[in-house]
Amino acid sequence: MISQVGYFTPALYSQSLLNVDFGIGTSSAKVGYAAVGKSDNDFWNLYSRDDGNGGYRDFGTVSNLKWADGTVSSVGLTVANAPGAWLNGLDDPMYNVYLYPFNADNITVTVTDLPAGRYDLYL
DSSP, rough: BOOOEEEEEEESSOOOOOEEESSSSSOOOOOOOOSSSTTTTOOOEEESBBOOOSSBBBBEEOSBBBBTTTTTTTTEEHHHSEEEEEOOOSSSSTTTEEOOOOSOOOOEEESSSSSSSEEEEEO
C-alpha cells in the first residue's frame, strides 16, 4: 500500500515544498495542509493510477511537479506497481483513497530531477 501523502521538503530551502497526492482521477481535490504544509492554499500534484481510458496504470510518471505555491519545478516522479485503488470513507479528499499493488510485491516511487540539496521526505 502507498501512503496518500508525499512531501519533499528541502532542508536548505525551507520555503520550498512539493506535495503529491497518490490517488485517482485527473487532478487532486486536495488544497492546503495535510500532515505538514505551508498554507491553506497549498497546491497538490496528483499521481493517478488511472490511465485516462478506463483502465489502470502499472507504471506512470508525473513531470514538472509544482511547488506548494503553484510554481513549476523540474522535479518529476515515477511510480511502478500501484494499479489498485480503494476508498476508505474519510472526509479529507486526499486521505480518502489509497493505492496498492495487485500482487504481493512492493510499490516503487522514484523522484527524478531533484535539485542537489538535503531534503526531508514524508510518506
